[in-house]
Amino acid sequence: MDLALTKQWITHWESTRLQSYDDATGTPLNPGDTPKGNPTIGVGFNLVAAGAQATIEALGLDFNAVLTGAVNITPDQVDQLLTITINSAIAGATKLVPIFDNLPDIPQMVLTDLVFNMGEPRFAQFVNTLKFINAQDWTNAANNLQQSLWFNQVGRRGRGDVAVLSGTSTPQQILAT
Structure with a gap:
């Protein structure tokens, strides 16, 4: 599979955000906010999905600071999260197909x-x-x-x-x- 094209394709639909945001409203999260949907960051990385905290912490980041919007991630970290999420999606697709x-x-x-x-x-x-x-x-x-x-x-x-x-x-x- 062409991973670069797949990243471009998914990013086209999801956009890229360095600060956590509410996926239901698209608005950035700030400390103290209660999102209506899922808190998300990067290219559609769901911060409340199973394993999300460990993934964020593996990048050397404070999970709660990222979750609340107090800390932004870098473009390199966006790419790392996107690769992880795409690999997870490929694993899911392989199970189904x-x-x-x-x-x-x-x-x-x-x-x-x-x-x-x-x-x-x-x-x-x-x-x-x-x-x-x-x-x-x-x-x-x-x-x-x-x-x-x-x-x-x-x-x-x-x-x-x-x-x-x-x-x-x-x-x-x-x-x-």
Whole structure:
């Protein structure tokens, strides 16, 4: 899989934040704030996910200071967190699609984005989509995704994933918009 393209693809949809923010509102967190959604940092790194505290501390940071927005992370730390999260998404995608390692780069990128965005448990509920993916039937997999509630919730991201999975667009065409 083209890790650089996958990072670019996911960053395109998630954006990059050096300060923790509320993923429900997009607003930066400050000490004392109570977020409505998940406190997040970097490129969609969920600070309340299992293992998040240990990951932040492994970067040499004070977890509570990062969580509350009192301390920002660096671009290098953003990249480290993104790599960790993408690797976790790849592991989840591999569980759901046993042939993942044998797929072309573009479907691997889309599957990684889907697991990154939804999480493995939620994407596991896309039984028909997964059936089409395992059969490498990209048109029906894309059509099935397009019929989902997820597709309507995520807007441009869903349209992008469907377009590149179906082969009607390339990632480069969508990233240029």
